[in-house]
Amino acid sequence: MLSNLGNLLLFLNTFLGITIIYYSFENLKSSKSSLSSKIYKYSLIQSTSIIICFFTLVGAFIISDFSLVSVYQNSHSLKPIFYKISGTWGNHEGSLLLWVIILTIFSFLFLIFNKSHPKKFRLYTLIFQNFLILGFLFFILFNSNPFENLTPIPLEGLGLNPILQDPALAIHPPLLYIGFVGSSIYFSAAMASLVTNYSESSFASSIKNWVLISWSFQTLGILVGSIWAYYELGWGGFWFWDPVENASLLPWFSMTALVHSLIVLEKRNILYFWVIILCLLTFILSVMGTFLVRSGILNSVHTFASDPSRGVYILIFLSFMIFGSLFILFRKYENKKYFINPNSKETFVLVNNWFMMFYLVTVMLGIFYPIFLDALTNNKISVGPPFYNTVIFPLVIIFLFFMTIGPQAKWIKNRFENIKILIFILLAAILINFTIFYIFKRYSILSNLLVISSLFLIISSLIDFTQSLKKSKTDLARIISHLSFGLLVLFIGLNHHFAIEKDFNIKLGETKNFKNYQIKFQELELKDYSNYKAVIGKLKINDLKKNQEKILTPEIRIYNNPQTLTYEAAIKSNLIEDYYLTMSNIDRSEYYNIKFQKKPFMMWIWISVTMISFGGFLRLFKNAKNY
Amino acid sequence: MQKTIKLIIVGIFILIVGVFYLSLNKNSNYDTRNLVGKKLSEIHIESFYEDKYLTNDILKKNNFLLINFWASWCSPCRTEHPILMKLNREKNLSIIGVNFKDKKSNANLFLKNLGNPYDFLAKDELGKHSINFGIYGIPESILINNDLLILKKFVGPLSTADYKEIKSIIIKK
Amino acid sequence: MKFKLLTLLIVFFLFEVHASSSNVEQNQIFKNIRCLVCQGQSIADSNSDFAQTIKLVIKDKIKEGKTEKEIYNFLIEKYGQWIVYKPPMNGSNFLFWLFPYLIFIAGGVVIIMFFKKKENN
Known part of the structure; x- marks a missing residue:
């Protein structure tokens, strides 16, 4: 029926x-x-x-x-x-x-x-x-x-x-889809704009809210997926640079570029074709991501169901989209001459787009290269976190500096009046950075530079924020998003650098010591639930330095329908740090493998991303109010 | 100039779509079957029975050596066992069985019940030796010649087709 | 005056914070090795038989004093390039590593081209 x-x-x-x-x-x-x-x-x-x-x-x-x-x-x-x-x-x-x-x-x-x-x-x-x-x-x-x-x-x-x-995974797809399926509407609008010659700033104003909606939801969707991976997949990381995760990041980069360049189109009536390209690209990348995920050509931890016949269909659809939009774009494209002053807000927005395209290409290359190599030469290789971290992070440092200076610039022609303040902020950032690393007694050039540049952005955004409270005309949305991006990089840097990890095998009743920690495997308990059985371990973690005790209870679950074994991490989190522990059985042995991690500022990573997205919503509400 | 750029862009997209199409019919899972033609550096593995090591010396007996990783707890190993018993009768071939992460008593029982096809028997209690042979799951077998050159890798249980292939390789020379 | 004070403090910290460790980071290696029997996980994240075994071998190699690179090369020799998450920079991979930077430079050139037009006019 x-x-x-x-x-x-x-x-x-x-x-x-x-x-x-x-x-x-x-x-x-x-x-x-x-x-x-x-x-x-x-x-x-x-x-x-x-x-x-x-x-x-x-x-x-x-x-x-x-x-x-x-x-x-x-x-x-x-x-x-x-x-x-x-x-x-x-x-x-x-x-x-x-x-x-x-x-x-x-x-x-x-x-x-x-x-x-x-x-x-x-x-x-x-x-x-x-x-x-x-x-x-x-x-x-x-x-x-x-x-x-x-x-x-x-x-x-x-x-x-x-x-x-899982509750996070229940809301993850709708959020993510509002993001990248929502981008379809400005794909269509861009095509319509090309066909009807409806261009320039009025086109920008027709799509700007739609871009903001999809961008804000996409950001939230990625966040929720990441939180899910953090506590469900049991590796204790939140971003593995897995091809499926990366596929969701591609449209995000082009959307972010679009959010910025749209402002230029609306205010200055330039960059029309670039905006059109970004509109088309965003949805094409969304469909391409769907193709990659659903066709099963990626080898990923997130591949749950795939079928090549789906792949063929999406690929045909994708080809129509790509070549159809290219055809119309090339027919209508005119090489317009733009005059942009090197020192102006326009330039800084372009710089944002420049970096976004660099991230986009890098991540795309990381996904495509193994596929291409396999299809054309039969060589299988893996591209994982080390590639992305090595290529992307050094440039994030420069990016953050531009992100700090950019919003200070004025349209058309700019003169920096507050260089002295900026230098002062920079020195303060460097000082705070070294204080942090001095206390923790560890050193790495890259982490230091990341922390300095993000602090630079954070402090300057905070100053903006306090000043904006006095003024009537402010751009609070931008300040919040930029500030939060700075916080995100800062906390990722600190989280990465000061995490403690220990992987060991232990028997019931045994105690393991390392650094200033003592972990005791106290109990093992079997419980029956309606749709699964659980082996629940009880481990006592003793921080000898602070004299703190924490009990963590990781689980191994045996589900009935379908028969599956899952490992549930035990997580104790607060605003400062997360204790993260997973337990897994070792075949044919009475030992259990324990992975203990202490991860500082996990919560702040989630908060920062939520705030980035909040900035988008705030701008949206403001636009709606003016409308 | 503009025309060339347009052509290049269209070309890139055609390439991408083409490669995607090719990849659709490919298996995205990885195995090491293609890693043949390399040389093992040496054979150095604990004997199953005595407190000594089996070395390159075991190559002298025959032109070809099949290295088979197995365990009593591995059920596909039972499936492939009759094939190994059949291979045992081949003249030009020695078989070394490496007992992987197993209990000695269970392993003995396994061989007693199903027969012992191995000319040499070694053990790998912690599994560390398996890494030197590029093993990542058992059962797995490697066919080498007496120059230690890897001729063929068999991931998973040996099949009748594998049996025929091994036979054709060792008879050729 | 404030600037001078800040700069002085920074120089002080630069000398103080200098204890960089050069020993091979075990966890970092684990994270860069792919678990062949899993779907897209590193051996650090997996608890499969294979991951357990290979971790033991890597620990041994570290004790023997092998460098990170030597360990990777050893595993590539045995299992192919698939096993490392960081493709070695050689042959065709070299272009792969270089490509993002080429795009970055190209992007910069495009932006500068916008400026040049102004001078001509």
């Missing part, structure tokens, strides 16, 4: 998509300046029906309707209700439906919120967006249909991979 309803709604949506495209073309011919009311009506029905379609699927997961293949493969009747619901988008088919929802809703919202812009531009945006919607609807209907039937109806489902049964 639900399957029929779902399929019906999918077909209805396909039909509506085609209808909207048809009426839009019809409407283009008419001489009226306003849009036909039919288009609004159909768009509204389109959004409503896709939402109903999605809730049909959610319903099927809640009542465990195993006549649906996707429910059978990813759910189980004994699963907690929360994870039944989140399981809807925790799998390939359901997540594609989420894709289409976001495409459709953004399409509708863009239509109704941009009434001040010309009809032609709005209609073309709608047309392009509906082509994207249709592309994904076809993908769902012909390849990955969540409403596909299964006969005979199985009595029980296979269950969801237990490491995916």
Whole structure:
């Protein structure tokens, strides 16, 4: 029943998509300046029906309707209700439906919120967006249909991979998708802008809020994924430079570049084609990321389900997007002459874009190079954290300096009046840095420079912040985001540099000493839960220097449906540091492998990223208020 | 000038899409089967029975040597055992079995029940020796000639096809 | 005056904070070695049989006084380049390491080109 309803709604949506495209073309011919009311009506029905379609699927997961293949493969009747619901988008088919929802809703919202812009531009945006919607609807209907039937109806489902049964992972996909599927709307708008010659600053104002929405959500989405990896995957890191993680970072870099260069386009009416390229690039990278993740050509810790036939479809879709947009771009491209003063705000925004493109290319190369080498020469190599850290971090230092000076500059022509203050801030940053390293007694040039440059940004942002409280016209959003980025780099640097790690094997009852720590393996307990059994260890950690005791209880869980073994880290966190401990059994032995880590300022890394994203939301609210 | 740049950009994208297409049909999982044609530096591994080391000397007996890593706790090892028993009858080939992270009593029982196909028997209690042979999971077998040159690697249990391949290699010379 | 004081303090710290350690960092090596039987994890993060074994061997090699590079080369010899997360800088990989910087320089040149136009006009 639900399957029929779902399929019906999918077909209805396909039909509506085609209808909207048809009426839009019809409407283009008419001489009226306003849009036909039919288009609004159909768009509204389109959004409503896709939402109903999605809730049909959610319903099927809640009542465990195993006549649906996707429910059978990813759910189980004994699963907690929360994870039944989140399981809807925790799998390939359901997540594609989420894709289409976001495409459709953004399409509708863009239509109704941009009434001040010309009809032609709005209609073309709608047309392009509906082509994207249709592309994904076809993908769902012909390849990955969540409403596909299964006969005979199985009595029980296979269950969801237990490491995916997690609150963070329940909200991770929606956040991330609002980010990179949301970027579709300015892909369509950019195409429409090229086709209708609707250019320059008014185009910028039509998309700036959409860029901010997707950027802020993308930032949050990446953060939540990272938090999940931190406590679920048990390695104690938050970013592994894994190809799948990197794939989500690519659109973020181009979005960040876009957020900045849009300001230039809006204020100064220059860089139009560069902005268009970034708009197109962001969504192309999003789809490319989806291709890489879903096709299974990457070897990653995050690969949970993949299938080459999906890959072929997304690749065809991607090719259409790439070559279609290139075709239109090249047809319309004009080599405009820009005059930019080397010492001006414009230059600093360009510098931001310059670095973003460098990060983008580096990360992209890290993903592509092994794939290319394997496809063309059959050599398999790995590119991991050392590559990214070595290539990227030295340049982050320079980047942070530009990030501090840039916002101080004025449009068109700038003169630095506050060089003295900047030098003073720099000296203070250096001093604080050495104090930190003097207390901890460790030394590394790179860490020092990172800390100095981030402190430089932080202090100068803080000064900006206090001054902004006195002024009426301020850019609080920018200050907060920049300040938080400085904090992020600072805390990552400190976290990396001052972390303590110890990996050892231990038997029940034994005690292990290292540095000023003593770890005692006190107890081992077996517990039965409704959908898993757990082996729970109890370890006492004694900080002999501070005379502090902490009890950590890591678990090894044996899930029933599907049969899986997971290792649950025990984490004690506060604002200053995290104690992180994982326990795993060693085959054919009574020893357990313990990985103990003390990681300073973990919490601050999460807080910093949240604040970066908050800056984006703040700017958005301000824009909405002025609107 | 502008035209060349456009062509280059289109070319790059065609390359990317093409490579993506090629990779779709490739296995993204890694194994070491292709690492042949290199030489092992030496054979130096503890004997299973006595307190001594097996060395390059064991190569003198035959032209080819099959190094097989196994354990009594590994169930695929049971599957491949009959193949090893069959290979044992080949003339031009010696087989060395390396007992991996195992208990001596269990290993003896295993051989008693299923037969002992090995001309030499060694042990690797901590698994450290396995790294010198580039082993990353058992069962795994390496075929070398008496120059210590790696001719073939078999990851996972030996199959009948593998048996035929080994036979064709050792008969050729 | 304030500047001088700050600078003096910094110079003082520069001399004080100097105890850099040169011994081979075991954990760092573990993090750079890929666990072949896992999906995209390093041996530091994995507890598979393979990871356990290879950790033992690396500890031995460190005790023998082998350098980080020698250990990597040893493992590449045995398992192929796949095993290290840091591709060695040789042959075609050299271009791979260089490429990001070439792009960086190219980007800088493009920005400077914007300035030049102004002088011509």
